[in-house]
Amino acid sequence: MIAPKHGSVMLKEVLADLNAQPDGIYADATYGRGGYTRALLDAVKCTVYAIDRDQEAVDSAKALLAAYRGRLTVLHGRFGDMLGLLRDCGIQHVNGIMLDLGVSSPQIDQPERGFSFRADGPLDMRMGLSGLSAADVVNTADEAELIDIIRNLGEERFARRIARAIVAARSDSPITRTNALAKIVRGAVPRAKDGLDPATRTFMALRLHVNDELGELDRALEAAEQLLTTGGRLVVVSFHSLEDRRVKRFLQQRSDDSAGTSRHVPLPETRPAPSFRLLRRRSLTPTPEEIDRNPRARSARLRAAERTGNPAWPPNSERIAA
Ligand SMILES: C[S@@+](CC[C@H](N)C(=O)[O-])C[C@H]1O[C@@H](n2cnc3c(N)ncnc32)[C@H](O)[C@@H]1O
Structure with missing residues (x-):
């Protein structure tokens, strides 16, 4: 076992909502430094496919790949392409997907990546x-x-x-x-x-x-709907209100939670059956203790939902209905 790091935001809550089962297959679509992946592999005897668009993140996985040989695959690519990335590995369905959006601490902390205005560096900001x-x-x-x-x-x-x-x-x-x-x-x-x-x-x-982060998120949510098996969980942590709003809207519409739908938007008569069930209506936020320990967690919002047995909605349904 490799000791967990403390930088992963809402790790306990993410794992609880993922509800991983032995022998399940899980996707950590934002590997980063592998905080979620490592904790999941330690918690349950499952298999993890991890994705990151940043080559440095993928390269940082060497120790984990060796420690969890046969249970971990790390893929370089964008989570918006998750469906194709996993299918290229022969994976058609997964039992759970985690998304921890935004940049990682190593990305922000390296001035040469150009994400931070606190330290001088080239104006780059490209994760990939x-x-x-x-x-x-x-x-x-x-x-x-x-x-x-x-x-x-x-x-x-x-x-x-x-x-x-x-x-x-x-x-x-x-x-x-x-x-x-x-x-x-x-x-x-x-x-x-x-x-x-x-x-x-x-x-x-x-x-x-x-980084076309909102477009990536839209594609990832639809890919998750296709990939999750019945009962599979989608857990998303976002740090930006625009991202959280998109996740909320997508899950509300897919779960038929009409409380989240505008009164002014007529519902299509042939609305597909709900493809998700919300684990809770409101988002979860980090505990005050976590924010004290890790101030970068302060704007985090966690949303989670469980895949129903109904078919995935046609592509772009939520953007059409929104
Ligand atoms: C907040 S960090 C994840 C930290 C991770 N949960 C951990 O515990 O170490 C977000 C990571 O997602 C990656 N990322 C962001 N957008 C992505 C995308 N569209 N596709 C793949 N990876 C992405 C970033 O490169 C970064 O490494």
């Missing part, structure tokens, strides 16, 4: 190191697109001012460092009363955009 970096977006998107990204993904009311300041600054020289961007944002908006660094929302927005 492919595609457009944050610097590419900041230096090439037009002002209207920057406003959209910062407003919609950062829920930032000063998006217009920030976008204008970015466009002005980059006309002198490209913005390539996290410190440079943070300084531009701080100079563009009034100081927040709550003490939140004014760069927080803009950095969050760029990260979500660069």
Whole structure:
């Protein structure tokens, strides 16, 4: 057994909701440093398929792969492609799926990954190191697109001012460092009363955009619906209200929990039968003790649901109904 680390958020609650059974097959779709995977393998004699889009996370799994030989497979890829990744391994169905969204502590803590405005580094933010970096977006998107990204993904009311300041600054020289961007944002908006660094929302927005995190989440939820066996559990921990809202809406619609459906949206007459049953209506949050121990847990929300025996809904049902 390898000693568990304390960094994994709501680990006890995640494992309780997953309700893993001996000989079951589970997917940890956000391996990170393997906190959930390791705890699960220690708790129950099951098999785990772990996924991460970050090659560094996959490379960090060597010790675990050796310690749990034959019970752990670690796959490099995006959880939005989970269906294909698992099917390539001959896995058609799983008994449970865990998603712990966002970035890992090692990603935030390495300035060279460019996620943090607290330490200077290249303006990168790509979890998978492919595609457009944050610097590419900041230096090439037009002002209207920057406003959209910062407003919609950062829920930032000063998006217009920030976008204008970015466009002005980059006309002198490209913005390539996290410190440079943070300084531009701080100079563009009034100081927040709550003490939140004014760069927080803009950095969050760029990260979500660069990694298409909401699109990934939508694809992962639909893949989970296809992959889970009857009675299988989906457990999702999110840190951002936009993500949590999507998980909530998806599960409410799939579970026929009409309390979550807008009165103004007529329900289709031929609504499919519920594919999930909510374990609880409200999200779970970390205990005050966990937040004391690990302040990064403070915005975590856990939602969990159990797969029913009904067929998966047609793709995009929830976006059509929303
Ligand atoms: C919060 S960490 C997970 C920590 C993990 N539960 C643990 O206990 O160590 C999130 C991880 O998910 C990965 N990730 C984020 N989005 C992903 C995606 N779309 N596909 C695959 N991995 C993703 C990140 O690279 C990061 O390593």
